[in-house]
Amino acid sequence: MVDATENSDELSYDELAAQVSLSRVFGLFKAYARQFVAVLVLILLSSVAGIAAPFLLRAIIDEALPSGNFHLLALMTGGLIGLACLGTLIGVLQVLITSRVGQAIMHDLRVRVYAHLQSLSLGFFTTARSGEIQSRIASDIGGLQALVTHAIGDFTRNISLVMMTTIAMLALEWRLALFSFLVLPIAIWVSHRVGRLREEITYEQQQRIADMSSAVQEQLSISGIILARTMGRTNHLTRRFIHASEGVAALEVRSHTAGQWQWGVIDIVLQALPALTLLLGGLLMNQGVSAVTIGTLVAMTALQEQLLWPLEEVLEAGVHFRTTRALFARIFEYLDHPIEIGERPDAVIHDPADIRGAVRLDSVRFAYDKAQAPTIEDVSIDIPAGSHTAIVGPTGSGKTTLGYLLARLYDVDAGSIRYDGVDIRDLSFQSLTDTLGVVTQEPYLFHASVADNLRFAKPDATDVDLIAAAKIAQIHETIGALPDGYDTLVGERGYRFSGGEKQRLALARVVLRNPRVLLLDEATSALDSATERAMSEALATLAKDRTTITIAHRLSTVRHADQIIVMTDGRVVERGRHDELLAMKGVYANLVRSAD
Ligand SMILES: Nc1ncnc2c1ncn2[C@@H]1O[C@H](COP(=O)(O)OP(=O)(O)OP(=O)(O)O)[C@@H](O)[C@H]1O
Ligand SMILES: [Mg+2]
Helix, strand or coil, X not given: CHHHHHHHHHCCHHHHHHCCCHHHHHHHHHHHHHHXXXXXXXXXXXXXXXXXXXXXXXXXXXXXXXXXXXXXXXXXXXXXXXXHHHHHHXXXXXXXHHHHHHHHHHHHHHHHHHHHHHCCCHHHHHHCXXXXXXXXXXXXXXXXXXXXXXXXXXXXXXXHHHHHXXXXXXXXXHHHHHHHHCHHHHHHHHHHHXXXXXXXXXXXXXXXXXXXXXXXXXXXXXXXXXXHHHCCCHHHHHHHHHHHHHHHHHHHHHHHHCCHHHHHHHHHHHHHHHHHHHHHHHXXXXXXXXXXXXXXXXXXXXXXXXXXXXXXXXXXXXXXXXHHHHHHHHHHXXXXXXXXXXXXXXXXXXXXXXXXXXXXXXEEEECCCCCCCCCEEEEEEEECCCCEEEEECCCCCCHHHHHHHHCCCCCCCEEEEEECCEECCCEXXXXXXXXXXXXXXXXXXXXXXXXXXXXXXXXXXXXXXXXXXXXXXXXHHHHHCCCCHHHCXXXXXXXXXXXXXXXXXXXXXXXXXXXXXXXXXXXXXXXXXXXXXXXXXXXXXXXXXXXXXXXXXXXXXXXXXXXXXXEECCEEEEEECHHHHHHHCCHHHHHHHHHC
């Protein structure tokens, strides 16, 4: 499955567009079938009303005016005005309904993409560019919204106008009507060409916009700024951004001007049409065709006018729809991304009170890239409930990866992980998060107050709960010293806190959830001795009645662990207690020696 997703980057636009079947797009509209029927009824109504207008016009010119019957004239002009009012009313109703529906559909789509992305495995996000996802949700769906909302409204309105005008023209004088329709094939062909052109430009455009927004997100983040400043690359990045922005601007111009010449041809043809119709009408009248009267000619040119601009709009809308296909292609690509880690329908649900917290790994194997050698190979660890297990090993040995597997951020390729005897893949997500609390190597904090960050773990936590948790995590005093205490805003990703402070905040957050198993991936950065002591005390308090798994970089915390697992290159090479391992004079003994 991973392969399929990696290949999707290489799909050409045509292949992607092929996935956007019309039925799939219509599927999005299904829930709003009633509203669409209402719009159809309105269209029919306006068609009927519209057909009557030119006939009234002809009657006025050919009968009411020549006969001098003022009563008839007043009646007929009144009728014309009434029809105009009715047409406008219907048009407004149509726009109201279609823009509501358009918005609702876009809202559904946005939420679906967001919810789907929320359920994708970590692997998707490690390969996705930062900013790309944001761009698809904001810019692509945003683009669809503008197009669909206006396009649906205008399109239905214009289609109805075109339909009723066509019928009216045929009924008025079929020869002149057919002559007028001669322009249609040219217009349709041109709009098809222009549509194809703009569709491709739009796709490229959205890609470039995504490029630009991901550059902004990557480079204008705190880490990005630090990197660029310290490396003296700020000007270089600015120049690159100028280049990217120029590309976007040029494409924007191209997308607006693409096909202007072709449209120009249509315009000329359309404008010549009334003159040619009068010429043909004159010829027919000369030949004594009685159906062609001056009234008929006036009504016919009026109808042409009424036919041609909506027709142009319909063709233009066709072009818009083509560009929406480019947007749909990018959105569907995300929606089609398979959910690799799912919850079984019959997943086991543990009562939180019954969770003991025993963990068992059996011959676990895992590879990030299935084509490469595994990152974790044949790892078996038995962690009894309530015990403290430390995992140590050189950098890159797979400790964090093992933590990801324990949290089911990835699924194992072979072997199994069990909590209280239940395979992690059979456990409900809820029971898994009830069982396991995780503090990652680089904890993430939201841009919100300290209290809000803590409450993310437990929304109904009281202030007293927060303080108690912060005290256990040995961070209460640090928070108290902040300008606004618990209400202090955490900057982007918690940059206002040191590494050790962030870890203890994350620890306090986990404490609020009170999980039976605690997994702590220690920060790699060396902590000062005061922080280290605080961390150790926090952990000691926490470890009571709890299974604790620490991925340790500070070997001092490991000394008292019930078992120490030593990993190198994804394998367990040694295991035992501190003294036993020292006596082995192996990898662990070396690590301890180099740490001193
Ligand atoms: N998303 C990923 N895709 C591919 N390879 C990865 C990915 N994440 C980690 N790796 C690789 O897997 C190996 C194990 O990484 P891991 O982060 O588990 O090491 P670690 O033992 O936690 O190291 P440290 O002590 O530095 O934190 C490394 O070689 C790393 O390059
Ligand atoms: Mg690590």
